[in-house]
Amino acid sequence: MARLRPAVIVHYHEISLKRGNRPLFLRQLARNLERAVSDLGPVRLRQLTGRILLDLDGNEHPEAVRDRAARVCGVASVALAWRVASTIEAMKAAVAQIVDGRRFPSFRISARRAFKTYPMTSVELNRELGAFVLERIGHDATRVDLHHADLDVHLEVLPAETFVYVQPTPGPGGLPVGASGTVAALLSGGIDSPVAAWRMMKRGCRVLFVHFHSVPYLPATSQAKARALVERLTEWQYRSQLMLVPLGEIQREVVLTVPPPLRVVVYRRMMVRIAQVLARQSGVLALATGESV
Structure with missing residues (x-):
């Protein structure tokens, strides 16, 4: 059984377009995130490629951390995710724990690779994990729907670990407060x-x-x-x-x-x-x- 560790994944969009000032804006966004969750227990912030990770090991308020992060300007979306090893077995175990006990007439798997040397493509991951869900839940209980799925399981595959989550929360977007005076x-x-x-x-x-x-x-x-x-x-x-x-x-x-x-x-x-x-x-x-x- 894969060990599921909680984390909040923070995505940003507009900051990525600010080529010359991107490091400045990212530092300001990181400071604002740290300030927003400073009273919610241990949170370790780490910048990854195209996203920011809020490590929640030992934190007792993961939902509150997610909700606070979703109100930080500059954030496009946040998600409370599970961290597992970047192996297909660990991904299946995480997906199983997410779908077990849920009722969903339709679903989709949305896998993205942050590095392209992973042995499986995003399409292959979607097919493999989708077939796993159908086999586990039953073809009579659910079906694949790529456009209007009742349950969308997201996977972000990084070299060291993979983040698995559902229902990302939209943020306000824009730029981080303090970056423009x-x-x-x-x-x-x-x-x-x-x-x-x-x-x-x-x-x-x-x-x-x-x-x-x-x-x-x-x-x-x-x-x-x-x-x-x-x-x-x-x-x-x-x-x-x-x-x-x-x-x-x-x-x-x-x-x-x-x-x-x-x-x-x-x-x-x-x-x-x-x-x-x-x-x-x-x-x-x-x-x-x-x-x-």
């Missing part, structure tokens, strides 16, 4: 500004949040909402700063001196000018808003 996001209580901030994270920007409120002239509801939004968005960059800026006195002065049709424009202009000063004080060179979302 920092922006200051003007955060309102609506949906547009947090979406804009999240999209900036996907482009590799760390986001500093700025929220304008009208306390004591209005209740502190907007502050609580801003804190809740930042708490949710922090799941994608794992460290955030929220600046709460009182705007009540400025609004009061605008009401006294500016005609009603122009007040909203003046409010927005003042918020942008204040955010610009705060951004410069924090070393931030760009502002992000939700107007164009």
Whole structure:
């Protein structure tokens, strides 16, 4: 019986296209992954060809590690995998433990070789392991379906070991947070500004949040909402700063001196000018808003 050891396989796509800056982006992605799972027990990170391995030997929270990794910008997909030797016998044993006890009307085997000197081609591996599943489960219980399979068993064959998994979890994609500098996001209580901030994270920007409120002239509801939004968005960059800026006195002065049709424009202009000063004080060179979302 093959010894199954757990691991999380992290795939990235866009980073692979960044030829000149790829090492920089990979180092940033590795740092972000380590930060994301730092409180979940022992996790050893290792970079492999075209993927990152999170070794979970001794870890008691493999599903939590997978879910955290799936929220790291720059990650295309993650999967909780089993590590076995790169022999056909070990692969069959791993596949057997995956399919035993499951009910699936159709299935497919998706094997990929990370090195082309393996004695069997990907097609041959698919056929060999597919025939093994049919023989083990029974031709009456399941069938092969290459297009709409109920169960898709993935195998990634490397020289030293093979990773076997099902149901990869999609990630946000894009670039790792911190690879493209920092922006200051003007955060309102609506949906547009947090979406804009999240999209900036996907482009590799760390986001500093700025929220304008009208306390004591209005209740502190907007502050609580801003804190809740930042708490949710922090799941994608794992460290955030929220600046709460009182705007009540400025609004009061605008009401006294500016005609009603122009007040909203003046409010927005003042918020942008204040955010610009705060951004410069924090070393931030760009502002992000939700107007164009």
